[in-house]
Amino acid sequence: MSELKINQNGQLTSLDTVDGEIATLNLGPTHPATHGIFQNILKVDGERIISAEPTVGYIHRAFEKLAERRPYQQVTPITDRLNYCSSPINNMGWHMTVEKLIGAEIPKRVDYMRVIVMELARIADHLVCNSVIGVDTGALTGFTYVFQEREKIYDLFEEICGARLTTNVGRIGGFDRDFSPVFFQKLDKFLKEFHIIFDDFTNLLERNRIFMDRVIGAGPITGERALSYGFTGPNLRAAGVDYDIRVMNPYCSYQDFDFDVPIGKDGDTYDRFLVRQEEIRQSLRIIHQAKDNLPAGNYHGDVPSFFLPPKEEVYRSMEALIYHFKITMGETPIPAGEVYHSVEGANGELGYYLVSDGGRTPYRLHFRRPCFIYYQAYPEMIKGSVLSDAILTMSSMNVIAGELDA
Amino acid sequence: MENSTIQDITSSIESKFPNCVITTDSYGMSNIVCSRESIIDLVGHLKHDLGFGFLTDICGAHYPLSENQEFQVVYHIHNLYKNVRLRLKVNLATADLAIPTMVNLFPAANWMERETFDFYGIIFEGHPDLRRILNMEDMDYHPLRKEYALEDETRSDKKDSFFGR
Numbered sequence: 001m002s003e004l005k006i007n008q009n010g011q012l013t014s015l016d017t018v019d020g021e022i023a024t025l026n027l028g029p030t031h032p033a034t035h036g037i038f039q040n041i042l043k044v045d046g047e048r049i050i051s052a053e054p055t056v057g058y059i060h061r062a063f064e065k066l067a068e069r070r071p072y073q074q075v076t077p078i079t080d081r082l083n084y085c086s087s088p089i090n091n092m093g094w095h096m097t098v099e100k101l102i103g104a105e106i107p108k109r110v111d112y113m114r115v116i117v118m119e120l121a122r123i124a125d126h127l128v129c130n131s132v133i134g135v136d137t138g139a140l141t142g143f144t145y146v147f148q149e150r151e152k153i154y155d156l157f158e159e160i161c162g163a164r165l166t167t168n169v170g171r172i173g174g175f176d177r178d179f180s181p182v183f184f185q186k187l188d189k190f191l192k193e194f195h196i197i198f199d200d201f202t203n204l205l206e207r208n209r210i211f212m213d214r215v216i217g218a219g220p221i222t223g224e225r226a227l228s229y230g231f232t233g234p235n236l237r238a239a240g241v242d243y244d245i246r247v248m249n250p251y252c253s254y255q256d257f258d259f260d261v262p263i264g265k266d267g268d269t270y271d272r273f274l275v276r277q278e279e280i281r282q283s284l285r286i287i288h289q290a291k292d293n294l295p296a297g298n299y300h301g302d303v304p305s306f307f308l309p310p311k312e313e314v315y316r317s318m319e320a321l322i323y324h325f326k327i328t329m330g331e332t333p334i335p336a337g338e339v340y341h342s343v344e345g346a347n348g349e350l351g352y353y354l355v356s357d358g359g360r361t362p363y364r365l366h367f368r369r370p371c372f373i374y375y376q377a378y379p380e381m382i383k384g385s386v387l388s389d390a391i392l393t394m395s396s397m398n399v400i401a402g403e404l405d406a
Numbered sequence: 407m408e409n410s411t412i413q414d415i416t417s418s419i420e421s422k423f424p425n426c427v428i429t430t431d432s433y434g435m436s437n438i439v440c441s442r443e444s445i446i447d448l449v450g451h452l453k454h455d456l457g458f459g460f461l462t463d464i465c466g467a468h469y470p471l472s473e474n475q476e477f478q479v480v481y482h483i484h485n486l487y488k489n490v491r492l493r494l495k496v497n498l499a500t501a502d503l504a505i506p507t508m509v510n511l512f513p514a515a516n517w518m519e520r521e522t523f524d525f526y527g528i529i530f531e532g533h534p535d536l537r538r539i540l541n542m543e544d545m546d547y548h549p550l551r552k553e554y555a556l557e558d559e560t561r562s563d564k565k566d567s568f569f570g571r
Binding site for chain 2: 056057060062064065066068069100227228229230241243248249337338339340342349351353355364366368372373375376377405406
């Protein structure tokens, strides 16, 4: 394939173009292959992409502005809607940010419970991403297999907090209630049965010649470029950089667990697929360890100014009633200060930069959304490739519209 | 994160950029306040000599009450080898909201700076494509500034006096 030459009028001068001219193609905003609302204005020569110009912001909801008038516990539902494939991670990240600001001590049991919930969410998120890579290559079967399992993870979330997708799970200081015995039964059943379906899925795709021919070499990026573009999470690890916040800055007692951080080599779609596959297995390992070693103790920390007192107390004791009212109205004292806290979201470093002036709402809250930052590398990654590879690249980067636009 | 590493870094910055103010907050994060003239040199020094090769985040903030430094651009950068994070801040006055761009050092800064421009109107000089990114192109204000209150100002049921303040 020879170099493309473009003259000042934007026309191709190279002789081996398909018909000597460039077409403009609107990929999106709504397109069945983009899994979300993204627009890409592509310049294509036949099927080859010469340049891409992404437009984002179609579902921008001004979360950072909304957060500036909401009391701290009311920000949690906003975080649900960032990466809605793994809302619990966002919720937990936010709780931990506020706990860091107020300096709350959190019991070990809460950490382990959070780890279970977060790793379940990570599995659900990676299942969506990897099965959708399959769908985009034309292999729908694997998708139908693992979406059954994703339903079971949502059943588990429902058992914990009553919600499935936008979970609003946990509270600042811990959980609103302990895990129920039914949850543990369901979790055991899930852990026992998940690997059967997951192995089927793995067998369908991982060493499938047709699939490998499609995804190897699609949308590659080097580790150096990935770092300079601010990649984090599985996409960065697929490019060969082993940056995982769970290991680097352990939060939530992640240092207690034994797990591996898979890395890739070429940073292409196949590596991203493999890294996510392995992360699912590692997440299962972590959940097993957390479940087996779940410490006894309370399911919430001693954070009276943020954690609601038990309901029966509220009806009987004056102090509990006062706290209930104060917390609900967002009138509890909070120190002034600024914190940055980040967790390893399913897509990478999910950071919260919180500035508090001591008032009832955050003074400033900025979300570091991994999707938003790494999606800007997309034009570079698909330049010179064919259109069908561009679709694969996008789905394997796991760009989630909610997180992209905030 | 070892204390000696932090000290090496801060003393290196202090000797090269005497105008920077370095403080450590109670959460263990080092904050560096510097002028917009020195920010690019400072980040270049951090990146090339001190190993801060990862730009985590850029965002803006608006403090309308602090005179002549109403706006702030906040950078978070990360040294992945030694696992040290730094927070850099540049204060700007409403009258002159220009700051040099960081795109040449970190391509990742491109969209982060566009977002900061979009929400606060901070002009990143030398940016290759400084357009709005999340909001509509024809919007004529910068919505995250504090003068655009979300609460209806005429509401009387949420006055502070009702809450003992």
